Amino acid sequence: MLHDFQLAGRRIRLWQRLGESYEHILMKALGYAMFVRDFPQMEIETRVGLRYKPDLVAQDSNGNFLFWGEAGENSMRKTLWLLKHTRVRQLVLFKIAINHVQFARQLREEIPAKYRLTNRLVLINFVSNIKDLTAAKQIEKVSTDWFDKFEI
Numbered sequence: 001m002l003h004d005f006q007l008a009g010r011r012i013r014l015w016q017r018l019g020e021s022y023e024h025i026l027m028k029a030l031g032y033a034m035f036v037r038d039f040p041q042m043e044i045e046t047r048v049g050l051r052y053k054p055d056l057v058a059q060d061s062n063g064n065f066l067f068w069g070e071a072g073e074n075s076m077r078k079t080l081w082l083l084k085h086t087r088v089r090q091l092v093l094f095k096i097a098i099n100h101v102q103f104a105r106q107l108r109e110e111i112p113a114k115y116r117l118t119n120r121l122v123l124i125n126f127v128s129n130i131k132d133l134t135a136a137k138q139i140e141k142v143s144t145d146w147f148d149k150f151e152i
Contacts, residue, residue, distance in 0.1 A: 005137045007033040014044065026134060027071035027094040028055045030126065030146075033139045035092070039067045050086065052078060055094075069094060076110045083115035091121050097128035100150055107152045121152040 001016045003025055012032065016025050028044055036042045039058035047053050048065075056069030065088040070079070074093065082091055095103070100123060107121065115121070126147045127133070133146055 003029075003137065005029045005139065007139050008036050009140065010036070012044070021072070023096055023131070024055075024072045026131060027096065027126065028069070029137075029139065030130070030134070030142055031056050031069045031071060031092065031094050031124070034124070034142045035067060035069070042067065052082065056092075065089065067092070072096075076106065079107070079121075080111050080115065083111060083121065088120075090119060092124055093122070094124045094126070096126045096130055098125055100125045100148065104150055104152055111152075116152055119151055123150040123152060124148075125150070 003014045003016060005012045005014065007029055012029065014025050014029060016022060032042060032044060035056070035058075042056060042058045044056055045053060046057055048057060048059070054068045055071040056067065057065065058067040060066055065086045067090050068082060068086060068088045069092045071094040079091070079093070082088060104123060107123075108116070111121070124147050130146060
């Protein structure tokens with residue numbers, strides 16, 4: 001199914017694959033709208049030649065990872081691998097209405113501090129009714145009352 005969004009002044013069309021939830025598509029769209037002004041070269045689901053394919057990614061002209069976004073479920077193993085092997089400047093995990101205290105604690109326990117330097121690993125936790133708030137798919141800017149942000 002094809003979803004047609006208006007995100008930060010741009011028309012973005014996202015394909016929902018068989019077995020992929022709308023929430024996953026929505027988190028990618030919201031993440032794009034949140035960070036594309038800071039990273040105008042942001043791409044959605046672009047292969048980068050590594051073990052994992054990012055949901056959102058921004059690279060500099062030398063191929064260095066400035067931003068990597070993961071929407072929805074991903075393992076601690078994958079999160080650690082990304083921090084350890086990509087040298088990404090900022091890894092953002094997008095979730096919807098999770099227990100952020102428990103999740104942040106688990107991240108801090110399982111990922112060594114040297115990989116969690118200031119603002120390098122960030123959790124964006126969207127409110128539970130985010131689908132309703134964005135039903136029109138017209139998202140110029142992600143409202144600050146739609147999410148909580150936590151530096152891990």
